[in-house]
Amino acid sequence: MIRHADFDKAVFAYLDGDAVAKDVIALRDTLRSHPELRARFTALVRLHRAQSVVLARRNTVSFAGVLKTLREFANRAGRFFAHACVLVLVVVELDVTVPGVDTRSWIQPLVSISEDTSMDDETMPIPEIEEVSVDEDVVPMPDVREADFLES
Numbered sequence: 001m002i003r004h005a006d007f008d009k010a011v012f013a014y015l016d017g018d019a020v021a022k023d024v025i026a027l028r029d030t031l032r033s034h035p036e037l038r039a040r041f042t043a044l045v046r047l048h049r050a051q052s053v054v055l056a057r058r059n060t061v062s063f064a065g066v067l068k069t070l071r072e073f074a075n076r077a078g079r080f081f082a083h084a085c086v087l088v089l090v091v092v093e094l095d096v097t098v099p100g101v102d103t104r105s106w107i108q109p110l111v112s113i114s115e116d117t118s119m120d121d122e123t124m125p126i127p128e129i130e131e132v133s134v135d136e137d138v139v140p141m142p143d144v145r146e147a148d149f150l151e152s
Helices: 004-016 021-033 035-057 063-093 103-118 148-152
Strands: none
Touching: 004 021, 021 035, 063 148
16 A cells, blocks of 8 residues: 555645656556545646646736836826925915815914924024033143153
8 A cells, every 4th residue: 555645745746846757657556556546646636637727726926017117107196296286286276266175274284383493593502612621639630741651
């Protein structure tokens, strides 16, 4: 009796096209003599076909394809952003109002925030420069000349 691991190995070699003629003959003889292995072989063949179909449908992702998709997305996003900026510019410059909506209430808090954060001389105090005082507790550094330092 053949072991399941050896049988599966022989079936996978057959399905991948790597089986030698001697192995194919041995596999056929095994399938003729063991009906349970024949059912297992049929199940493995179905699984192999299903995997092949899935892999054939699968799109392989390439770097060039990713860059192309990213470039298209960036172009679309750029156009959208440009249109949005033009629309905002038109609304602001023409002072367009939407019926039933007070746009001044939206703009006024933004103007007051920007005025609050402006830097004035009155709001930003300049620190006074104090005289540097030397503590008497600090030991003064000895007077070492460069020539004396190099000679020693």
